[in-house]
Amino acid sequence: MEAVKETVDQSLREMRDTFASGRTRSVKWRKAQLGAIIEMVKDNEEKMSDVLFQDLGKHSTEAFRDELGFVMRSATTALNCLDKWVVPRNSNLPLLFYPATGKVISEPYGTVLVLSSWNFPISLSLDPMIGAIAAGNTVLLKASELSPNASALLAKLIPSYLDTKAIKVIEGGPDIATILLQHQWDKIFFTGSPKIGKIIMAAAAEHLTPVTLELGGKCPTIIDHHSVSKDMKAYYVLVEQSFASTLIDMFKPVIRSFFGENPKESGCLAKIVTKKHFQRLSRLLNDPRVKASIVYGGSMDEEKLYVEPTILLDPPLDSEIVNEEIFGPILPIITLRDIQESIGFIKSKPKPLAIYAFTKDENLKTRILSETSSGSVTFNDLMIQYMCDALPFGGVGQSGMGRYHGKYSFECFSHEKAIMEGSLAMDPEARYPPWNNFKLNFIRLAFREAYFKLVLLMLGLTKGVRK
Numbered sequence: 163m164e165a166v167k168e169t170v171d172q173s174l175r176e177m178r179d180t181f182a183s184g185r186t187r188s189v190k191w192r193k194a195q196l197g198a199i200i201e202m203v204k205d206n207e208e209k210m211s212d213v214l215f216q217d218l219g220k221h222s223t224e225a226f227r228d229e230l231g232f233v234m235r236s237a238t239t240a241l242n243c244l245d246k247w248v249v250p251r252n253s254n255l256p257l258l259f260y261p262a263t264g265k266v267i268s269e270p271y272g273t274v275l276v277l278s279s280w281n282f283p284i285s286l287s288l289d290p291m292i293g294a295i296a297a298g299n300t301v302l303l304k305a306s307e308l309s310p311n312a313s314a315l316l317a318k319l320i321p322s323y324l325d326t327k328a329i330k331v332i333e334g335g336p337d338i339a340t341i342l343l344q345h346q347w348d349k350i351f352f353t354g355s356p357k358i359g360k361i362i363m364a365a366a367a368e369h370l371t372p373v374t375l376e377l378g379g380k381c382p383t384i385i386d387h388h389s390v391s392k393d394m395k396a397y398y399v400l401v402e403q404s405f406a407s408t409l410i411d412m413f414k415p416v417i418r419s420f421f422g423e424n425p426k427e428s429g430c431l432a433k434i435v436t437k438k439h440f441q442r443l444s445r446l447l448n449d450p451r452v453k454a455s456i457v458y459g460g461s462m463d464e465e466k467l468y469v470e471p472t473i474l475l476d477p478p479l480d481s482e483i484v485n486e487e488i489f490g491p492i493l494p495i496i497t498l499r500d501i502q503e504s505i506g507f508i509k510s511k512p513k514p515l516a517i518y519a520f521t522k523d524e525n526l527k528t529r530i531l532s533e534t535s536s537g538s539v540t541f542n543d544l545m546i547q548y549m550c551d552a553l554p555f556g557g558v559g560q561s562g563m564g565r566y567h568g569k570y571s572f573e574c575f576s577h578e579k580a581i582m583e584g585s586l587a588m589d590p591e592a593r594y595p596p597w598n599n600f601k602l603n604f605i606r607l608a609f610r611e612a613y614f615k616l617v618l619l620m621l622g623l624t625k626g627v628r629k
């Protein structure tokens with residue numbers, strides 16, 4: 163551990179020195195690094211696909227959709243938009259401040275720490291790095307120990323493509339993260355569970371370091387059968403009782419069309435990430451009350467870390483499988499008398515990262531938007547809000563704080579610095595002591611931007627001002 167501590171100390175010193183040198187602030191440097199990320203992914207598509215298969219059993223097409231293609235697109239967007247993003251924005255100041263001018267410039271925080279989770283180990287590592295680099299920071303990444311092959315590949319590739327004095331990777335688990343968190347960072351970006359998110363926030367508080375927390379939680383999918391029928395994957399489904407059996411009958415052929423008659427051999431179904439996670443799922447499913455709710459699937463193979471796509475109908479609402487994140491192909495369906503009750507159900511749970519609703523009912527849509535709180539709401543589709551970098555991605559409450567993607571990533575890693583240029587020519591005495599009634603009236607009118615009355619006051623044509 164002493165050697166690790168020494169490496170961390172030295173890495174931090176180097177990153178701080180690099181940031182202080184001003185190199186990472188140059189748009190040319192930022193673009194070169196973004197371009198290098200694209201090259202790195204392009205050159206190593208196969209290797210990246212391989213490690214995602216080794217760690218998670220992800221098919222290469224899924225790996226490209228969710229990780230490699232996604233990262234290349236994100237870096238390309240940043241590269242193409244950077245010139246626009248870095249331009250200082252002039253602010254229209256109220257006349258009150260005339261003749262001062264104001265603008266906002268985006269300043270990099272400095273040296274940032276990115277900690278990522280195992281379920282999208284490449285995109286959740288590189289995508290925040292793209293934002294950090296675009297904003298002109300130096301950055302250290304620690305990916306998850308639960309996807310060790312992806313973590314090792316990133317640790318090998320990043321130094322051979324990117325500026326090693328500014329962008330660093332360290333491998334390891336909680337022990338290494340703990341060492342990292344003992345240091346002062348200028349920003350911490352964390353993707354992971356709410357439980358560890360609290361540890362990150364507490365450590366950041368020691369140094370008043372700003373944090374972005376991309377956390378988890380159970381995302382509900384409301385299916386309003388009065389208007390919709392569509393195949394889907396979801397975290398849990400809320401549906402009217404009368405429609406539940408029809409929905410299950412609709413899911414079965416979809417599962418077969420995705421994964422064939424023998425999903426274990428299909429090559430299209432990701433495995434459970436670790437033995438520990440497998441045993442957790444096995445325990446959850448073997449709860450007799452949960453077992454009784456299985457209406458499709460349910461078979462497991464510990465050797466292959468395989469769980470068959472499984473549907474549960476009305477598992478007990480107090481069971482862990484309903485309340486904890488699942489991380490496996492298990493879909494609980496929860497039935498309600500009326501689909502409108504889904505609003506109350508969602509409100510009784512922590513604020514989710516996303517709410518999905520398949521409905522054409524405008525009243526239900528309005529109720530979802532105005533009565534519930536979540537990171538995002540997507541109607542009549544799933545997950546596309548994550549892919550769409552024109553929208554901010556992030557949680558609220560238990561599902562996190564802060565947001566990123568596209569321009570929001572640039573903002574996530576920038577401090578928006580307010581710049582005001584005053585004038586030495588105009589400096590009303592009313593701002594300064596000794597205080598008197600005239601000055602109080604002057605300030606009152608100025609705050610109200612009552613310019614005409616202000617002129618009358620200065621000309622001595624009015625004395626009293628209404629409170």
Ligand SMILES: NC(=O)c1ccc[n+]([C@@H]2O[C@H](COP(=O)([O-])OP(=O)(O)OC[C@H]3O[C@@H](n4cnc5c(N)ncnc54)[C@H](O)[C@@H]3O)[C@@H](O)[C@H]2O)c1
Binds near residue numbers: 280334377515
């Ligand atoms: N909001 C999102 O975009 C998003 C995306 C993917 C996953 N997630 C969430 O991530 C979680 C799953 O990922 P996970 O199991 O890797 O999460 P996790 O919280 O266990 O770990 C995340 C990171 O924190 C580190 N870590 C673990 N223990 C730590 C400790 N005691 N101190 C400091 N760091 C520690 C890990 O090494 C890892 O790098 C789920 O809750 C999931 O919903 C969120």
